[in-house]
Amino acid sequence: MSMLSEGQALEPFVVESVDPGRMKTMAVLLRDPNPIHWDIAVLGRLGLGDRPINQGPINVGYLMELAGRAAGGAANVQRFDCRFLGNVLAGDRVTCSGTVTALDAEAGTAELELSAEVDGRAVLSATATITTMNTTKGASTT
């Protein structure tokens, strides 16, 4: 884990192509009965095109992965609040970005602002608190 500083932009985390197979895995894990995540015939009938729609928790997982990388591991994420802004479809390229907004050296925590985009369209925004004993207040940004 590199040292964090206020204002620092995190190295983006990019999912090059959302995998519809993983939506099927998630549907089983969550016992999610909604066919828009796996059944193209249903999507067509509903006028939703021919690309399955990613489950919200998968999209959240992408952003949490970014927070976890900044924290030196997902287990160091203390708090994570996110809002859903749009759909992500199979095959989409998702770019997750983030910034360190505040550091608390005494508590050993950092606050992050995070967002996920598809083709410049915001699909998710979040804030997170991560544990990191490796911070420098006011250090230069990268």
Add this chain to the structure above:
Amino acid sequence: MTDYTHLAGHRFPGGRYTLPAYESWLWTDAVAGTPDPLAAHPEIAYMIGLHGGGASIADIMALLGADEDSGVMFGELQFAFDGVLRPGAAYDVAGEVVSVERKEGRRAGVFDRATFVHRIAEAGACAPVATVTHVWIFPRKDEA
């Protein structure tokens, strides 16, 4: 007009869920993470909450008069962690409906904004290791 606001405070059955290691692995893989045999992906708290809480996605939709054709969407998802979730560990879950609010938006039309919470503790412990708060949007096209 069907009103669901009375569901605020409704408690799910609750219960215990043991997280299988293979589910932990598959979840982490599904969200593009790197599986760790010693620590589950923290977001899997959402799944533990649903399974341990005793109310499935279908159950929750039915409670609010919806099904898989109703266009139910996620609004928000919040996590607070006080520890690490571990593959193979057992968790006690308590969950409830926090609130149901009827809203109307220009584009969305009439909808209900329902907030749920699941508190997850290590089996036999009182203090939560994770708290998951989730907001679902239930379109009410027939209520416009």
